[in-house]
Amino acid sequence: MKKVITICLFEIKRTFKKKSAYVIMLGMPLLFTFLFGTLFGSDAEVSFQIALVDEEQTAVSQHIVQRLMLDEMISYNIVSGHEAKEALANHEVQGIVMLEKGIAEKLRNGEPAVRFQHPPGMSTAPLVKQQVNQVLYSIDVYATAATVGSGYLNEDWETVYGKLSKNEGQIQVWTEQRTSGSAGNPMMGVSYSSAGFSIMFVMMMMLTMTGALIEARQAGIWSRLFTTPVTRYQVLFGYFLSFFIVGWIQFFLLIVLSTVLFGVNWGSPGGLLLLITTLLLCVVGLGMAIASLVKTAEQQNAIGTLVIISTCMLGGVYWPISLVPDIMQKIANFVPQTWAMEAFTTLIAESGNVGDILLPIAVLFGFAIVFLSVGLSRMKYA
Amino acid sequence: MLTLSNVKKSFDSREIIKGVSLQIERGESFGLLGPNGAGKSTLISMICGLIPYGAGEIRIDGKVVGKQLKEIKQIIGVVPQDIALYPSMSAMDNLLFWGKMYGLSGKAAKIRAQEVLEIVGLADRAKGRIETFSGGMKRRINIGAALMHRPQLLIMDEPTVGIDPQSRNHILETVKSLNEQGMTVIYTSHYMEEVEYLCKRIAIIDEGKLIASGTKKDLSNRLAGGTVLKLTVDSLHPLFIEELKTLNSVEKVIVKPGEEIDVHLHSKMEMVAEVILLASRSGIHIHNMQLQEANLETLFLQLTGRTLRE
Ligand SMILES: Nc1ncnc2c1ncn2[C@@H]1O[C@H](COP(=O)(O)OP(=O)(O)O)[C@@H](O)[C@H]1O
Ligand SMILES: [Mg+2]
Numbered sequence: 295m296k297k298v299i300t301i302c303l304f305e306i307k308r309t310f311k312k313k314s315a316y317v318i319m320l321g322m323p324l325l326f327t328f329l330f331g332t333l334f335g336s337d338a339e340v341s342f343q344i345a346l347v348d349e350e351q352t353a354v355s356q357h358i359v360q361r362l363m364l365d366e367m368i369s370y371n372i373v374s375g376h377e378a379k380e381a382l383a384n385h386e387v388q389g390i391v392m393l394e395k396g397i398a399e400k401l402r403n404g405e406p407a408v409r410f411q412h413p414p415g416m417s418t419a420p421l422v423k424q425q426v427n428q429v430l431y432s433i434d435v436y437a438t439a440a441t442v443g444s445g446y447l448n449e450d451w452e453t454v455y456g457k458l459s460k461n462e463g464q465i466q467v468w469t470e471q472r473t474s475g476s477a478g479n480p481m482m483g484v485s486y487s488s489a490g491f492s493i494m495f496v497m498m499m500m501l502t503m504t505g506a507l508i509e510a511r512q513a514g515i516w517s518r519l520f521t522t523p524v525t526r527y528q529v530l531f532g533y534f535l536s537f538f539i540v541g542w543i544q545f546f547l548l549i550v551l552s553t554v555l556f557g558v559n560w561g562s563p564g565g566l567l568l569l570i571t572t573l574l575l576c577v578v579g580l581g582m583a584i585a586s587l588v589k590t591a592e593q594q595n596a597i598g599t600l601v602i603i604s605t606c607m608l609g610g611v612y613w614p615i616s617l618v619p620d621i622m623q624k625i626a627n628f629v630p631q632t633w634a635m636e637a638f639t640t641l642i643a644e645s646g647n648v649g650d651i652l653l654p655i656a657v658l659f660g661f662a663i664v665f666l667s668v669g670l671s672r673m674k675y676a
Numbered sequence: 677m678l679t680l681s682n683v684k685k686s687f688d689s690r691e692i693i694k695g696v697s698l699q700i701e702r703g704e705s706f707g708l709l710g711p712n713g714a715g716k717s718t719l720i721s722m723i724c725g726l727i728p729y730g731a732g733e734i735r736i737d738g739k740v741v742g743k744q745l746k747e748i749k750q751i752i753g754v755v756p757q758d759i760a761l762y763p764s765m766s767a768m769d770n771l772l773f774w775g776k777m778y779g780l781s782g783k784a785a786k787i788r789a790q791e792v793l794e795i796v797g798l799a800d801r802a803k804g805r806i807e808t809f810s811g812g813m814k815r816r817i818n819i820g821a822a823l824m825h826r827p828q829l830l831i832m833d834e835p836t837v838g839i840d841p842q843s844r845n846h847i848l849e850t851v852k853s854l855n856e857q858g859m860t861v862i863y864t865s866h867y868m869e870e871v872e873y874l875c876k877r878i879a880i881i882d883e884g885k886l887i888a889s890g891t892k893k894d895l896s897n898r899l900a901g902g903t904v905l906k907l908t909v910d911s912l913h914p915l916f917i918e919e920l921k922t923l924n925s926v927e928k929v930i931v932k933p934g935e936e937i938d939v940h941l942h943s944k945m946e947m948v949a950e951v952i953l954l955a956s957r958s959g960i961h962i963h964n965m966q967l968q969e970a971n972l973e974t975l976f977l978q979l980t981g982r983t984l985r986e
Binding site: 307514519 | 721724725726746749750752754756757758759760761762763764765769773774776777778779821
């Protein structure tokens with residue numbers, strides 16, 4: 295065991311000595327996460343700050359406020375008229391939306407009821423205008439309904455409007471669930487890219503490390519090892535352990551950095567522990583299997599890169615697998631990344647727990663056993 | 677210390693080692709001389725248990741290689757033909773690693789690594805990375821790694837290939853002093869000067885067979901006609917040639933174009949006078965005369981018809 299640990303620590307030290315290791319380990323995955331994450335749209339809410347002033351404070355105006363607040367792109371801060379002006383002057387907000395007194399009256403008469411104040415050249419102004427108009431348009435429907443309703447029910451316009459808009463509140467809860475729920479792409483943006491590129495570059499890192507193994511073997515270091523009182527199992531286990539530990543270090547750092555930099559929430563720690571451990575067994579196994587089948591470091595690099603890139607594509611590492619044709623989705627079942635991404639999605643987007651990812655874990659474990667047995671049984675020693 | 681009895685080895689049904697027997701005593705320095713491809717490395721791989729031997733038996737310290745490998749590996753130190761070190765790591769790191777592989781504790785390895793660096797003369801480069809070293813320095817650390825556990829038997833496979841003369845001399849001195857301190861040494865080379873300098877006993881291997889072995893003296897006695905007297909004369913008189921051949925000390929006479937005669941002699945100096953005497957009696961004028969003494973190179977040439985390095 296002492297020799298296993300010596301070999302393991304030596305390999306880890308050797309890995310961290312290379313500067314290029316850090317690029318593959320951390321630099322590339324974070325860069326790709328950033329690029330792809332923003333390409334797919336963000337779930338970390340890059341929002342525009344707008345001050346919202348409600349001078350009227352009636353059912354109608356509050357309804358408008360409520361509707362405006364639903365928007366994910368623009369974030370409204372409800373403030374007094376005075377505070378709003380100050381915030382704009384201090385550049386804390388990009389504009390002011392003012393719901394003026396007598397808004398219900400004006401709406402009924404078809405007069406402009408909302409004032410939008412913004413500095414010249416504000417790039418998001420059209421976006422805000424459009425949103426406000428949209429809200430007013432739908433409010434208008436309620437306003438008309440309230441006018442008609444108050445005639446029938448012989449009740450106050452305000453009261454009818456209040457009833458109608460309360461109803462809508464329930465509907466809105468439903469819409470809210472839809473937009474952030476599991477319809478379409480469950481996990482987009484930075485979270486998805488973080489998980490995907492962590493997997494990909496953990497695999498790339500494994501390729502670098504098994505490359506170092508093959509170079510050592512080619513240089514005659516393995517032959518020399520076997521002239522010392524060291525067994526094959528000690529050597530293999532030492533390497534295996536070093537791969538596994540470096541993989542964990544990499545995953546750990548990527549999780550910490552993506553949380554800090556991109557605000558990714560990785561979900562249940564227990565689930566992550568289980569998932570990453572199993573995934574790493576699988577990845578280390580794949581690395582060893584490739585190393586056992588090739589002779590030279592060049593072969594290993596070429597074959598390894600091809601295998602990793604293509605299976606990552608198939609396995610939905612770059613884009614959600616729901617975007618590809620059915621046949622591709624079927625093929626994807628034979629790729630470990632598919633299952634890893636499924637488990638990550640469960641943990642990250644659906645707040646899943648250990649119990650929710652047992653199926654993908656079992657499949658990954660199966661892959662790990664196959665890869666490891668190929669790697670360990672067919673390993674070339676000289 | 678080491679016994680090989682009729683050891684054979686084939687790769688892909690091609691016999692590479694064709695029945696080698698030899699015995700090396702404790703404390704000896706033994707040279708294995710042979711051209712590239714003779715089978716030296718293959719033989720060494722079998723001795724240290726890297727590849728199984730096809731037939732025969734190899735024993736080290738009474739233990740059979742292949743059966744009691746663990747005990748054997750503990751007492752042998754192998755210096756491979758290739759530089760088997762981690763290039764991106766320092767000399768010290770490499771030595772510590774190999775020391776620990778031989779079972780040294782961390783502390784013992786540190787102390788020994790310092791000693792080994794002194795032995796190979798690189799104590800001031802302990803922290804230098806191997807990839808920044810010259811060929812000769814790499815070779816010296818390559819040897820150092822095999823000394824970490826103070827082996828009883830040091831097996832070296834062409835440890836001086838491709839290095840500068842100073843490093844080469846340093847290595848030869850080092851090995852010689854290790855042997856004088858009691859370490860048994862097997863030294864493989866295709867440089868006959870190295871083997872002649874270092875080793876008391878020598879075996880010459882060619883195409884998987886030992887074609888000669890013994891002490892340096894044994895071998896030079898086998899050099900029948902190894903000494904060559906090269907003559908350039910004014911005329912090639914047939915009678916003179918015939919009379920040369922009848923001389924006791926002459927093994928054979930080869931006549932070459934340009935009035936040149938190679939006279940192969942059994943032994944040297946005393947016999948040269950006889951040749952000169954004969955020449956003057958025959959009225960032959962000697963323009964030029966050159967005595968080429970025998971060495972292992974000539975022995976190899978004589979035994980195989982080829983030179984060691986071709
Ligand atoms: N693993 C192997 N498979 C096939 N042939 C080999 C193998 N190893 C060595 N040989 C052959 O055996 C012969 C002797 O090689 P080697 O022992 O390396 O010679 P030397 O060390 O004396 O230069 C060479 O012809 C070489 O091609
Ligand atoms: Mg060789």
